[in-house]
Amino acid sequence: xxxxxxxxxxxxxxxxxxxxxxxxxxxxxxxxxxxxxxxxxxxxxxxxxxxxxxxxxxxxxxxxxxxxxxxxxxxxxxxxxxxxxxxxxxxxxxxxxxxxxxxxxxxxxxxxxxxxxxxxxxxxxxxxxxxxxxxxxxxxxxxxxxxxxxxxxxxxxxxxxxxxxxxxxxxxxxxxxxxxxxxxxxxxxxxxxxxxxxxxxxxxxxxxxxxxxxxxxxxxxxxxxxxxxxxxxxxxxxxxxxxxxxxxxxxxxxxxxxxxxxxxxxxxxxxxxxxxxxxxxxxxxxxxxxxxxxxxxxxxxxxxxxxxxxxxxxxxxxxxxxxxxxxxxxxxxxxxxxxxxxxxxxxxxxxxxxxxxxxxxxxxxxxxxxxxxxxxxxxxxxxxxxxxxxxxxxxxxxxxxxxxxxxxxxxxxxxxxxxxxxxxxxxxxxxxxxxxxxxxxxxxxxxxxxxxxxxxxxxxxxxxxxxxxxxxxxxxxxxxxxxxxxxxxxxxxxxxxxxxxxxxxxxxxxx
RNA sequence: GGCGGCGUAGCUCAGCGGUAGAGCAGGGGAAUCAUAAUCCCUUGGUCGGCGGUUCAAAUCCGUCCGCCGCUACCA
Numbered sequence: 132x133x134x135x136x137x138x139x140x141x142x143x144x145x146x147x148x149x150x151x152x153x154x155x156x157x158x159x160x161x162x163x164x165x166x167x168x169x170x171x172x173x174x175x176x177x178x179x180x181x182x183x184x185x186x187x188x189x190x191x192x193x194x195x196x197x198x199x200x201x202x203x204x205x206x207x208x209x210x211x212x213x214x215x216x217x218x219x220x221x222x223x224x225x226x227x228x229x230x231x232x233x234x235x236x237x238x239x240x241x242x243x244x245x246x247x248x249x250x251x252x253x254x255x256x257x258x259x260x261x262x263x264x265x266x267x268x269x270x271x272x273x274x275x276x277x278x279x280x281x282x283x284x285x286x287x288x289x290x291x292x293x294x295x296x297x298x299x300x301x302x303x304x305x306x307x308x309x310x311x312x313x314x315x316x317x318x319x320x321x322x323x324x325x326x327x328x329x330x331x332x333x334x335x336x337x338x339x340x341x342x343x344x345x346x347x348x349x350x351x352x353x354x355x356x357x358x359x360x361x362x363x364x365x366x367x368x369x370x371x372x373x374x375x376x377x378x379x380x381x382x383x384x385x386x387x388x389x390x391x392x393x394x395x396x397x398x399x400x401x402x403x404x405x406x407x408x409x410x411x412x413x414x415x416x417x418x419x420x421x422x423x424x425x426x427x428x429x430x431x432x433x434x435x436x437x438x439x440x441x442x443x444x445x446x447x448x449x450x451x452x453x454x455x456x457x458x459x460x461x462x463x464x465x466x467x468x469x470x471x472x473x474x475x476x477x478x479x480x481x482x483x484x485x486x487x488x489x490x491x492x493x494x495x496x497x498x499x500x501x502x503x504x505x506x507x508x509x510x511x512x513x514x515x516x517x518x519x520x521x522x523x524x525x526x527x528x529x530x531x532x533x534x535x536x537x538x539x540x541x542x543x544x545x546x547x548x549x550x551x552x553x554x555x556x557x558x559x560x561x562x563x564x565x566x567x568x569x570x571x572x573x574x575x576x577x578x579x580x581x582x583x584x585x586x587x588x589x590x591x592x593x594x595x596x597x598x599x600x601x602x603x604x605x606x607x608x609x610x611x612x613x614x615x616x617x618x619x620x621x622x623x624x625x626x627x628x629x630x631x632x633x634x635x636x637x638x639x640x641x642x
Numbered sequence: 643g644g645c646g647g648c649g650u651a652g653c654u655c656a657g658c659g660g661u662a663g664a665g666c667a668g669g670g671g672a673a674u675c676a677u678a679a680u681c682c683c684u685u686g687g688u689c690g691g692c693g694g695u696u697c698a699a700a701u702c703c704g705u706c707c708g709c710c711g712c713u714a715c716c717a
Contacts, residue, residue: 320711321711323712325712327644327646327712328712328714332714332715332716333714334715393711473654476667480666484679488677488679489679489680491679492676493676495676499675500675553680553681557680563675
C-alpha cells in the first residue's frame, strides 16, 4: 500500500505575468513530487491560479476585460509556463471554479459555526496592491502628501463593515502547533520569525470586503465577499474534494508540504492553520519556504527591466539545464544570484564535462570495443567496491536531503559520486585494458554503467527528459527506473543503443 | 528601537572547542577512451576589528564595525 503524499505550490495571482520566481517555486515543488513518486509514494501534486480580489478587478478594467475574461487569459498563460517548466502537476485549480466556491463557503460556515467569525467594521490604511491593511506608523509620506506602504504600494483610508476572524483566540494553539511540530515551518530562520510574530500577540483578522464584488460571496451576508487570502488558501482543500470527505482525494489531506515563497509564510504558517483549526479540519504538516533570486547582482524589478521570463531562459539554455541550475546554485531557503556566466559554468562544467562526458566515454567504450553488449560484473576489486558503495548509498543520502528540501545538497551528494566515477575510470583506464585484458575492461565498464545508472535514476526528478534519455542509453527499461528498481541489476548481455551526447556544451552564439 | 541571522582562500560556500576545508577560478604535470571533455599535484586565508573564558577558539562570551531578515500592540 503506497502512502499518500500531497504537495502544493502556492496558487499564482493572476494580476501579473509569470516570472522566474513562479517558475522556481513550481520546479522545486515538481522535483519533490517526482522524487516522492519515484520513491514509492502515491503523490498528489497541486498548482493553479488565484483569481479573485480587487487587484484583479482593477487590472481587468485597465485591460478592458471582464474580471473572468482577464483571469482566463492570465491563468492560461501561467498554465503554459507551468507546462514549459516540465511540471508534473496532477491538477490545476482555479479559484473561480464552482468547486472552489462551494468549498470556501462551507469552510466559512464551519468557522462561523464554531463562533470564530463576528461582524464588525474596519477602518484603516489599505493598500490594494498588497491586499493588506497597514498601521499608520508603517507608512511613508511622500512630499506630495501621498502615503505608501512599506512595499511602496499606495494606500487609501478605508472604512467598511467587515466580518472578523478571531485570530487572537488561536495564539496559544498555534504556538502549541509549532512547539509540537518543530519542522512545521522550514527553514528554521523563518520558523523563528513566525514564532516571534505569533508570540507578540495576534489581532483578529478582517476576512470580508464590501467595496468590490470580484470574490466569493460570504454565505448569508449579501454585499460581502471573502478576503482573498481566505479564499486562496482554501484551494488546498478544495482540490482534495472538500467538503466531501468521501471524495477519492480526501485521503491526501492534510498536505505533506505547502511550498511557498518567503513573502507569504505568514499566511500559510499562521492564518491557514488557524482557519483550519477553527473549522475542525486537520492542519498541513509542513510549510517550506524558499528565498529570492537576484539577477546579475540586481534585484528583479519591472522598473529595472531585468525581470526574467522563465520561458525565455529555457529557450536559451534548455529546460533541464535551467531546472538543474535553479536547484543547484543556491540553498533553497536562502536568496541567491543568477547570472549568465554562472549558468554557463554549471552547464558546461557539471552537466557537459562531469556527467555528460562520463556517460559518453563509458558508453562509447562499450559500443566500440564490446559491440554495444552490456558486459557482466566480475570479482569486485577494492576500487570497484569503493565506487559501487558510493553509488548504492545515493538513495538514502538523497532522500535525507529531499526530506529537508536541501536540493543543492542532494545534488552535491550525487556529484560526489560522479567525480568519484571520473577518478575511477582514469585509474582503471579501460581504454588501456582493451589491449591487455578485455575481460577486465568489461568488468570495469559494467561498474561504470551501474554507477551511472544509479546517478541518472536519482537525477530524474531534477532533469526528467535528459535522464530518461540517459537511462535509455544505459539499457534501463522504463519500468526499472524508480528507486526500488535499483536493487535489481540490469541483465548481462543486453544490447545498448548507440550513445549520443546528453548535455551539449553551451557555446556563445556568434555575435 | 526590539528580536534574529550573516561576515572564513579571487568567487560561492562548508566547518561551529583540539593547531584551516570543498567546488569554481589560477599554476604545474599525466593521460588521450570521451562532448579538448578527464585525472593527479599545487599557489592562495593572521576564519570582519578589539577584548575575554580555556591547556586549546572560525568554533564559547562581551563589545565594536559592516551587510541582511522579521517587527501586531505596548513600551
